[in-house]
Amino acid sequence: MNVRRYQARDMREAMRLVREHQGPDAVILSSRRVDGMLEVVAGTEPEPASRALESAPPSKPALSIPVDPELAAMRRELCDLRTLLVQQQALSERDQWAARHPLAAEFVERLMKCGFNEKLARSLAGSIQESTPTDEAWTRLRTRLSASIATAQTTVLERGGMLALVGSTGVGKTTTINRLALRHIRRMGAESVSLVTLDRQRLGAYKQLQAFGQMAGIPVMLLESERDLLTLASRAGDGKLILIDTEGRAARDVAERKLFAQVRHQIDLETWLVVPATHQASVLRQVLEAFQSCEPSALVLTKVDEAEQLGETLSVLLEQSLGLAFYSDGQRIDEDFHKADTLYLTRLALNEPASQVRPTAHRPIAEPTPKRVFEHAQVTRLQVTSQTRTEQESMVLESVVPFRKRVHAAF
Template sequence: MNVRRYRAKDMSDAMRQVREHQGADAVILSSRRVDGMLEIVAALDNEDAAKGSASIRATPARSGGRPGSGASRFSGGRGQSPVDSDLEAMRRELSDLRHLLVQQNGASESAQWAARHPLAAELVAGLTECGFHEKLARSVAGGIPEETNIETAWSRVRARLSSALTTEQPDILERGGMLALVGPTGVGKTTTISRLAMRQIRRMGRDAISLVTLDRQRLGAYKQLQAFGQMAGVPVMLLESERELADLAVRSGEGRLVLVDTAGQSARDVAEQRLFAQIRSEIDLETWLVLAATHQGRILRQVLQAFQGSAPSALVLTKVDEAEQLGETLSVLLEQRLGLTFYSDGQGLGEHFHAVDTLYLTRLALRETPLLRTGSMRASAERAATRPLGSAPIADRLGPLDQGMILESVVPFRKSAHVGL
């Protein structure tokens, strides 16, 4: 923005000066009488002209003017351009005005688009209110004919979102092997390990599974897993290093599932190393990345990027029940290639751990369904919360649904931990 101030005896003379210095495209911003002279301020919105023009200076006062009246104020440095505080303030105001006009223009375009596509605008507004990104919302809502009734339109939006979510059905739970859960601190890796173990115990029996932890950092991490292992009757081992994990893989044998809990790490720390890089070529090791639905989209993206070095093959989503806007989480999941395999929506080990159901998650994100899907499930959970745990192994006591047992409430037994296979 090239702004200049001129003084002339009349408007004709002033316009001549403006055309000579700034050209015919200059705009008169203000004019006033000062000491019998006409003072005008003109601006030219042309970066090339602004670069090639001389420094801004005011025309000296003519006869009748007071000495120094309207003169530019110069900075004290040698060779520096003259500085006029009024013109600098005007520059800032013009810059703010330009940004405001750009914003208003964008808002005007959005309003015009909404006026032309009222149904799509309503769908986009509903999706963004649920946490979905506006760009994704426009993509999902696009292509739905305007004459479609609102119920049918939302049904199509729901179907599009549900079908677009990538899922994964790993076969390691069927064939056995070594499965490690990785992820940031506090996302629920240890609890997810216990939930997977319970699922396998029901399907394959306690002899087909072992629990391992490499987490020596978090206080009580091993105790928590040890408590579950003692109740379930499955071995739990605390290993010092990845090398010991490789040795264990040789001894575990065919068909046995070894679930490995790892220490939580920040995205910054894990990006500097590659978990299991030294032993991955020696053993058949699969990793799943555990994410919390409570994290902001920006944090989820950082985690997904940071844990790429761990080569995860699937995702587990936890704390779905605590997410304020599940749409923000699903937006991030829709941006990446890893498939979702399990999710949890509560603290119960069994009743709140599910194989992926994209339609239910989509309905939950759109706030179309309550968290508990059936009244019978709620009643079962309430009955389970009042039933005391017996002394039999957990694999023998649990039915089709978990009896509401919460891992965090289990007190470790005093007997020694299982250490063998």
């Protein structure tokens, strides 16, 4: 086999050089990156001796050797088969695909560096036409990826009702409850929302909600069990939003105990699953599978700013049918909480420059906070500051010991 080595900037240029020097029958034996250049080794199969004998004119008619046509055809087929075997041994399936689709192979490599799994990357890049300019092809791929991420309807925030957040420990459920409550207060007023917690395991869980409720002027209740939600639902007015915080559970514990199984079919209750962008793909798949028993209708993605490779998270989200409702990308209670923006998340996952990810013109504009919320917050701060030690201790005791009658008194 005649073997030659070529260096080029990309696979397109390398294939052109191979065809120019060795013809269309040349076989790519290997390819690798060397000092920023693509090095390709290609070879051609020498003409079989049988063909040389067939093509060469006999020197003497008496010494000419008759060639059986069927035997010659068999020899050619064996030669072609040998060439194919050499090619398959020299190139893996991935390299063969890359040799046929150099632009798509380049995009697959870029996507995998961003954390997207190979199956998804090849699916996205496989539809790209090789003749398309690189920038235009990348824009189409980004648009297709963005459109593939499902989003969820948030009608419960408009019409009111019960909304419970579930998820593992430490994923940001309580903070998300506060953020959703603040958005609703700005739109509908403090009297249209209440906070409820079923988390009696984590120390200070109720106290954290209570502090926010005092500043915002909204009631906060600690319930003993899920059955108390029945009483709460019967006394809540139409259009009132009740946000329910739950205790964090490990994925293995959720499968054993179905949350809200006792009351789900007796009240209008919607469940959202809160997941962090910092989970590894395998852990995130396990969480999504375990919390299916809670029948979530939407996802809230937290800690986007802490994810090393957001592409890994988006790859898992694309494998399931739950839509994304909100995401958070910082610690600020309001400015870092956003409705699902798949194009922004896609650009962020692809490590595109910050100036392209979220243009200033598209930054979310905060809605004006009603004056009464700030006035109440100022009064509350004064009251908390002037509390005596005895009053503070009684508040802590109240946050630990729930009273069922407080549910009735809240409405």
